[in-house]
Every structure is written in structure tokens, then in C-alpha cells.
Amino acid sequence: MRLFAAVLPPPDAVAELSSAVGPLRSLPGAGRLRWTAPADWHFTLAFLGEVDEALLPALTERLARAAHRHPPHELRFAGAGRFDDRVLWIGADGDRTALRDxxxxxxAGARRAGVEADGKHPFRAHLTLARATDPVPLRPYEEHLAGFSGAPWTVERLALVRSKLPASGVPGERPRYETVAEWGLGH
Known part of the structure; x- marks a missing residue:
């Protein structure tokens, strides 16, 4: 199964960000973007890829330990950005050091359980809002969100999420996410 470790923002923070993102859908080129559904918004902490189900017990044990070693901490959505002209994202402000840790x-817990986490890129707190198959000038989108700073919220849980890739072959179909397990921070 295809898995990743994540922080899932609370409904109030998602609703606030969704209101800020709504007007972007009327900007030129918005129809060429694949917008992520607010229900799927998350901060990926570690992408684990395909994981053998036999490793799941050890993985969940290690992730539970990781969650328990870190206290709850405060974040807010802030700081829009883009990866080239293919991905539009919103960042985080607040205790980013705690989120990075x-x-x-x-x-590290995944590696100890025998699951190789994607270590190609250093962790950068971002939540993907939209993707483009072909480049779309994303600077106006980034500029629209540049001043956005959401209300603070508390990161209280670490989640293990399964990503089910579309099997239909329909262009633009998105993966479905399912929370496999969650652990309270600091417990």
C-alpha cells in the first residue's frame, strides 16, 4: 500500500484557507489547474511510497513512538509559494521547527521499521493547493495569497495516510486518501 506520514489541519483552518483560495479559481488559467480538495489537504511529513503490509505493525509502532516524543505545537497557514509553474502551495508559520523535528x-521511525522514507528533498512545510500538468503562470496565484495568514491552530496528532491512486485512467482523477492510524503528540 502507498503511504505517507502527515499532519492533517483541523476543519476550522481548512475552511478559512478554502475561503482564501476560492477567488483564485477565477484567475486566468485556473481551469488548467488540478485543485486539491480541501478534505485532502495535509502537510506531508514523510512520503513512504509502497509499503509491504507485513511491515505495517512495526511502522505503526515506530510512528506512535515518534508522535509521543513531540509535544503539540502551534501553526498557521501562511506564505504562499510555487514549485516552478507546476505546483501552487501554502506554507506554515508558527513553530516550524517542531513540525520539522x-x-x-x-x-527515522519509518526507516527503523524497514520502510525507506523519501529523503531526496529536505523537509519544507507546504500544503499543495493545485498542480498543473503543463506549466501555468502561477505568480498571480502566489501573489494573491502572499498576504494570507490564517488563524493559529494546534498540531495535536500525527497521521499515517494511505494514498489510493486512481485506476480508471480518467484524466484529472485524483488519488483518494484514507487515514490508517493516528497518534496524539506528547502522549
Whole structure:
């Protein structure tokens, strides 16, 4: 199964960000973007890829330990950005050090369980809002969100999420996410 460790923002924070993102859909080129559904918004801490189900017990044990070693901490959505002209994202403000440390622990725990976490890129707190198959000038989108700073919220849980890739072959179909397990931070 295809898995990743993540922080899932609370409904109030998702609703607030969704209101800020809504007007972007009327900007030129918005129809060429694949917008992520607010219900799927998350901060990926460690992408684990395909994981053998036999490793799941050890993985969940290690992720639980990682969660328990880190206290709850405060974040807010802030700081829009883009990866070239293919991915539009919103960042995080607040205790980003605590979030980065949680991401490192989740990746290390996965490795100890025999699951190789994607270590090609250093952790960068971002939540993907939209993707483009072909480049779309994303600077106006980034500029629209540049001043956005959401209300603070508390990161209280670490989640293990399964990503089910579309099998239909329909262009633009998105993966479905399912939370496999969650652990309270600091417990």
C-alpha cells in the first residue's frame, strides 16, 4: 500500500484557507489547474511510497513512538509559494521547527521499521493547493495569497495516510486518501 506520514489541519483552518483560495479559481488559467480538495489537504511529513503490509505493525509502532516524543505545537497557514509553474502551495508559520523535528522523527521511525522514507528533498512545510500538468503562470496565484495568514491552530496528532491512486485512467482523477492510524503528540 502507498503511504505517507502527515499532519492533517483541523476543519476550522481548512475552511478559512478554502475561503482564501476560492477567488483564485477565477484567475486566468485556473481551469488548467488540478485543485486539491480541501478534505485532502495535509502537510506531508514523510512520503513512504509502497509499503509491504507485513511491515505495517512495526511502522505503526515506530510512528506512535515518534508522535509521543513531540509535544503539540502551534501553526498557521501562511506564505504562499510555487514549485516552478507546476505546483501552487501554502506554507506554515508558527513553530516550524517542531513540525520539522516531527517530520524527521517520522522518517527515522519509518526507516527503523524497514520502510525507506523519501529523503531526496529536505523537509519544507507546504500544503499543495493545485498542480498543473503543463506549466501555468502561477505568480498571480502566489501573489494573491502572499498576504494570507490564517488563524493559529494546534498540531495535536500525527497521521499515517494511505494514498489510493486512481485506476480508471480518467484524466484529472485524483488519488483518494484514507487515514490508517493516528497518534496524539506528547502522549
Amino acid at each position: 516531527l517530520a524527521r522523527s517520522a522518517a
